[in-house]
Amino acid sequence: NSExxxxxxxxxxxxxxxxxxxxxxxxxxxxxxxxxxANDVRFxxxxxxxQEAIKNLREDFTWIGLTDRIQESVExxxxxxxxxxxxxxxxxxxxxxxxxxxGEDLEDNTFALPEGYSDKKSCPFExxxxxxxxxxxxxxxxxxxxxLIMKLNSxxxxxxxxxxxxxxxxxEVLQDYKDGNL
Numbered sequence: 001n002s003e004x005x006x007x008x009x010x011x012x013x014x015x016x017x018x019x020x021x022x023x024x025x026x027x028x029x030x031x032x033x034x035x036x037x038a039n040d041v042r043f044x045x046x047x048x049x050x051q052e053a054i055k056n057l058r059e060d061f062t063w064i065g066l067t068d069r070i071q072e073s074v075e076x077x078x079x080x081x082x083x084x085x086x087x088x089x090x091x092x093x094x095x096x097x098x099x100x101x102x103g104e105d106l107e108d109n110t111f112a113l114p115e116g117y118s119d120k121k122s123c124p125f126e127x128x129x130x131x132x133x134x135x136x137x138x139x140x141x142x143x144x145x146x147x148l149i150m151k152l153n154s155x156x157x158x159x160x161x162x163x164x165x166x167x168x169x170x171x172e173v174l175q176d177y178k179d180g181n182l
Contacts, residue, residue, distance in 0.1 A: 022156030028053035030060075043151075050155050054162040066167050073167075076174055 026038040034049050057064065063080045065073025078084050085091030176182050
């Protein structure tokens with residue numbers, strides 16, 4: 001068998017290769033030992049790194065969002081955390097109506113804004129990262145470069161898959177809540 005196997009072994013401190021290694025999964029690590037080896041481009045303990053990142057994603061976050069579904073993510077955040085609403089006056093009114101529809105007594109105003117408060121600023125979410133066309137280098141990648149990029153990002157791809165599953169579940173639960181099924 002004369003198949004050529006690409007040699008992707010870089011020095012552990014090679015800054016170019018390290019910059020391509022999955023930072024999202026590394027940022028989800030809680031183990032100091034795993035964190036310290038996460039940028040080693042020899043890829044020791046990849047399965048352990050992915051497993052811990054996914055465990056932490058599933059167990060340590062109340063709500064997660066996805067960049068490629070940014071609007072849904074922001075809307076979900078605002079429903080789970082009403083204090084992040086675009087306008088607090090509107091959010092308080094919606095909450096008040098929701099509590100009243102359930103027959104809750106609202107005389108104590110425990111969730112209300114201070115009397116006379118008016119949210120004049122609002123907090124719209126503006127998505128400004130539109131991306132830019134490359135101004136240098138090439139847009140063509142050879143197969144070896146593509147394979148290296150896939151290897152360096154495989155950890156993040158595994159964590160992203162788990163994040164999408166979690167996000168979909170969150171959205172289902174949120175819809176069930178809105179529909180009064182919870």
